[in-house]
Amino acid sequence: MEEIKIKDEFIKLGQALKLAGLAGSGVDAKFMIAEGMVTVNGETEYRRGRKVHPGDIIELDGTQVKVSNL
Numbered sequence: 812m813e814e815i816k817i818k819d820e821f822i823k824l825g826q827a828l829k830l831a832g833l834a835g836s837g838v839d840a841k842f843m844i845a846e847g848m849v850t851v852n853g854e855t856e857y858r859r860g861r862k863v864h865p866g867d868i869i870e871l872d873g874t875q876v877k878v879s880n881l
Contacts, residue, residue: 814879816879816880816881817878817880823860823863824856824862824863825837825840827878828840828849833876841859844858849869849870852868
């Protein structure tokens, strides 16, 4: 499982996908989320602006990314 570290209390899902290298741009992230390709903690997420907090796990195409604090 990969990991991204954030300094703030949360990060928006679209930004997290870019930070993890799973999306090349915000537009890519938007379409992946809208098509139901992304899960957060095992549940399909359709909101690009969803706040993702440390401890949450994002999954896309079998790749899992855990969000943690710096």
